[in-house]
Amino acid sequence: MSPVDRTDARGEADVHNGTIMPTDARCLVETAESSATVRLTGVLDRAGVDAVRGALLGRLWARPGPMVVDLSGVRIPDPQAREALDEVGRAVADWPATDLLFVSGDRPVPRPADAPPELLDVELLPVVEAAREARALVTDGCARWGLPELAEPACIAVTEMVNNVVAHAATPMTLRLAPRGGALHVAVRDHAPGRPTYAGPAPVDSVGGRGLLLIDVVARRWGSTPLPDGKVVWCVLHAEDEAAFRN
Secondary structure, eight states: OOOEEEEETTSOEEEESSOOOOOOOSEEEEEETTOSEEEEEEEOOGGGHHHHHHHHHHHHHHSOEEEEEEEEEEEOOOHHHHHHHHHHHHHTTTSTTEEEEEEOTTSOOOOOOSSOOOOEEEEEOSSTTHHHHHHHHHHHHHHHTTOGGGHHHHHHHHHHHHHHIIIIIOSOEEEEEEEETTEEEEEEEESOOOOOOOOSSOOTTOSSOOHHHHHHHHOSEEEEEEETTEEEEEEEEEHHHHHHHHO
16 A cells, blocks of 8 residues: 555644554645545644645645545535635646646545656756756657647746746756647746746836746746745746737
8 A cells, every 4th residue: 555645734744654643633635655636634724724735736746647636524614715725726727737626525536547647847956057958848848749839939938937946046946848738838846935026028228027028928828836845837838829929
């Protein structure tokens, strides 16, 4: 039996050999390394929302692909706590190769597909050369997935995303990209708490400050999601947008 990772509503985690040990925690997040299903048990209130949210987001990034959250064993008396769970789903909707489904009541828990998700990723150090490695991965992915028209705008976006980590976060990072329909989903995960802010176009005489503007120009959507130990900055580029721009 696979080890089970138990995270309680206080954010404390223990690993047990396939069993859940008794605890006085209000809400538990139970995950097994080999499973795409996560179970919430106990009582989830506003006091435990941040820890549960962080555990779910961390799990979603660590294990790409579809994830099912089984709510049949948890009681959520506060509507704001339930809304916080729904917000997790909205936050990761545009992450590469991520799909989140909440299941509760008597509905059977669906079994996610066993096939690994279609994606590319690479670990990068916070050095100047990281942007070149990132562009190479993006170019390879666009060619592999039949999205050559997105190679140039995606390289622009990923250069700014990676350079932002190098300049401001200064931590190791993970670049991940995956196709979905006619779109390319790109994300960079770092380990610094600060989130990028966009205040609109920079003045023409300003020095720097154009990275987020460039991402905003080439991507249909972009944003950032805070994690307990950093953040994910993501963007979505559509082939039809690029075709319309060129015409």
